[in-house]
Amino acid sequence: TVIAVLNGPNLNLLGERDPEVYGTATLTEIEKLCLETADRLGFDVDFRQTNHEGVLIDAIHEVRRTAAGVVINAAALSHTSVSVRDALAVVDGPVVEVHLSNIHRREAFRHHSFVAEVADGIVTGCGARGYAMAVEHVAHLAAEEAT
Numbered sequence: 445t446v447i448a449v450l451n452g453p454n455l456n457l458l459g460e461r462d463p464e465v466y467g468t469a470t471l472t473e474i475e476k477l478c479l480e481t482a483d484r485l486g487f488d489v490d491f492r493q494t495n496h497e498g499v500l501i502d503a504i505h506e507v508r509r510t511a512a513g514v515v516i517n518a519a520a521l522s523h524t525s526v527s528v529r530d531a532l533a534v535v536d537g538p539v540v541e542v543h544l545s546n547i548h549r550r551e552a553f554r555h556h557s558f559v560a561e562v563a564d565g566i567v568t569g570c571g572a573r574g575y576a577m578a579v580e581h582v583a584h585l586a587a588e589e590a591t
């Protein structure tokens with residue numbers, strides 16, 4: 445069983461992009477953290493990143509029936525995209541939103557997330573570890589749903 449971990453625009457630059465805000469972990473290191481966390485709980489991970497809104501929506505469609513659940517950092521699209529929100533609304537399994545930074549402590553335009561409206565949980569401001577927390581929570585919810 446697979447947990448999809450989906451990443452939006454600019455997250456490919458993690459490690460070099462604003463390390464004081466986003467930390468020093470690269471996306472490859474975050475992927476490894478997700479794989480290890482999921483493996484420990486008996487799940488596989490389908491880890492993806494795209495800079496394109498439509499590609500992210502296609503990825504959500506691809507996994508929406510097959511994944512046990514979805515962890516998503518839609519990055520800036522969280523604050524702008526009704527279409528990403530609508531795609532997530534038709535995901536079968538649990539959805540957990542993750543942000544490396546604490547979006548509520550930052551600029552006002554980051555305080556609202558369309559993704560949050562369709563998420564079962566949100567992890568924000570816990571850095572790369574937040575991904576492990578989100579994967580763990582999706583695994584927990586998926587296991588609960590299966591029983």
Ligand code: DQA
Nearest residue numbers: 454517519520543544545554
């Ligand atoms: C982010 C927060 C967003 O506001 C920002 O646009 C990002 C990253 C985070 O992980 O903290 O690109 O989603």
